[in-house]
Amino acid sequence: xxxxxxxxxxxxxxxxxxxxxxxxxxxxxxxxxxxxxxxxxxxxxxxxxxxxxxxxxxxxxxxxxxxxxxxxxxxxxxxxxxxxxxxxxxxxxxxxxxxxxxxxxxxxxxxxxxxxxxxxxxxxxxxxxxxxxxxxxxxxxxxxxxxxxxxxxxxxxxxxxxxxxxxxxxxxxxxxxxxxxx
Numbered sequence: 001x002x003x004x005x006x007x008x009x010x011x012x013x014x015x016x017x018x019x020x021x022x023x024x025x026x027x028x029x030x031x032x033x034x035x036x037x038x039x040x041x042x043x044x045x046x047x048x049x050x051x052x053x054x055x056x057x058x059x060x061x062x063x064x065x066x067x068x069x070x071x072x073x074x075x076x077x078x079x080x081x082x083x084x085x086x087x088x089x090x091x092x093x094x095x096x097x098x099x100x101x102x103x104x105x106x107x108x109x110x111x112x113x114x115x116x117x118x119x120x121x122x123x124x125x126x127x128x129x130x131x132x133x134x135x136x137x138x139x140x141x142x143x144x145x146x147x148x149x150x151x152x153x154x155x156x157x158x159x160x161x162x163x164x165x166x167x168x169x170x171x172x173x174x175x176x177x178x179x180x181x182x
Contacts, residue, residue, distance in 0.1 A: 020047055028138040033145060041146035048139040053097035058090050060098055064105045065089050065121075074115045092118030096125045103128035 019025065024043060027034070036044065056064075065086060077085070093101060104124035108116050116124070157165075 020044075025135070027142070028135045033142070035149045036142055036146050037150070038146070041143045041150070044139040044146075045143040048136045048143065050136075053099040056093060056096060056098040056101050058094070061090050061093050061101070062086050064101060068105060068108060068112070069115050071109050072112050072115045089118050089121070092122060093125070096122065097129060100125040100129040100132075 020028070020043060024040060024047075027036075028044075101121075104121055104127070107124050107127075108121065112120075
């Protein structure tokens with residue numbers, strides 16, 4: 001049961017999947033376009049390839065809305081009206097990933113004084129979904145940029161080796177000039 005519970009990432013989004021390292025997450029959200037190395041490109045490609053979260057089930061929506069109703073002020077309603085309201089919420093929210101609904105739920109519990117309408121819940125759930133899709137798009141872009149522009153680093157020459165090569169080239173050039181002049 002606890003393995004299925006959502007966790008809050010260090011950067012504030014709610015998910016049931018492991019997150020990217022903080023440095024890569026910050027890079028995705030920064031808008032910078034550096035050419036990343038092979039390890040970062042692999043991590044970004046894997047992140048971009050993760051499937052979208054599963055859609056919420058009716059039971060999950062009922063539980064979230066029920067808890068939200070308990071946490072906010074509302075008028076007393078009959079059992080039939082409560083069931084009809086849940087049906088309306090389900091119709092409005094059945095195409096939203098459960099992770100996005102959970103993030104919206106947490107935000108709405110913290111900020112709502114009254115039970116939000118289905119449209120308000122949808123609007124709150126769009127924010128984490130948009131962030132996730134943006135991050136995946138940036139990850140694909142940075143992985144593509146790596147494939148297009150990254151070159152393996154060349155080995156640097158030590159100063160002593162450089163001086164030895166210069167001296168050797170100087171001797172060879174002097175010998176060549178002497179041979180021509182003679």
